[in-house]
Amino acid sequence: MTLRVVIMGVSGCGKSSVGEGLAARLGIPYRDGDDLHPAANVAKMRAGIPLTDADRWPWLDAVAAVLAQEAPVIVGCSALRRVYRDRIRAGAGGAVRFIHLSGSRDVIAARMAARKGHYMPVALLDSQFATLEPPGPEEAVTIDIEQSLPRLIDSLLPALQGEMP
Template sequence: MTHPPLVVVMGVSGSGKSTVGAALAQRLGVPFVDADDLHPAANIAKMSRGEALDDHDRHPWLETIGGWLEAHPGGGVVSCSALKRAYRDQLRHHVHRLEFLHLQGGRDVIARRQASRPGHFMPASLLTSQFATLEPLQPDEDGVVIDVDQSVDQIVQQYVDRHPAGVAPTLDKES
């Protein structure tokens, strides 16, 4: 049995989460939200000053994201860094049938992409801290890793090809 997909498109800043997430949601016919739009004002101000968020800053933000996922049992896609296992676990606490699409790329590729985003509140100076914080998906986490050094259409197609019915597999018996 399958359910509509609930997907978190994850990765460091500049990996293309928002663009890929919106394209994936459109392809799957489900709602999309950019988790950046769910940050409290204090988090945006802190990042705009070039200061990395800490776990205390992220906790309420992740709870808001988890609430959004819970509110979309018919499926949805969220773009969210989800850099640490603990953050992904916090989201899974809200929705057990959650899949992660990790957009992975080399530092040079990501830095180039980040440089092409003038005015974004996440300054390029925080890229080093993002890579230092990143904990790759573990074998027991439901998810896929796709290289970002290709077109958005190719990334979305690779994801969809892994789910021919266009839905994520059932991960729990309660959903």
């Protein structure tokens, strides 16, 4: 089985940090979904304008293409709605494991405010939470982000046993 993992959650939840750390532990690549957005999407978000489904479809297709063409791979992607996750699954070329990073709005807002150089403003966090359809246990592993990064990564490894490269 070829490992295809999507680290998902609202902006600021730690997708990049967890994805990079998990990829390093597993010895496979990590791709940041932020880098796959079309320039028009980045411009909208930078301007504080939430993306629409029409804006997201090409981006989700790009995420699915990375999963299909570069597996084994971990991709960070918000994948906020079930229909977005279904779109990724449909184009991924095989089974996809979703890991949902879950945390309180206050914790995530503080993380967003502290990061430098990211185009996503804290002002869009409420729209992210409004769009989020948290996955159930049949769809994803959900983990609380309010723990150390090494501990969080250690706790995810058993969920990926049997699928590691």
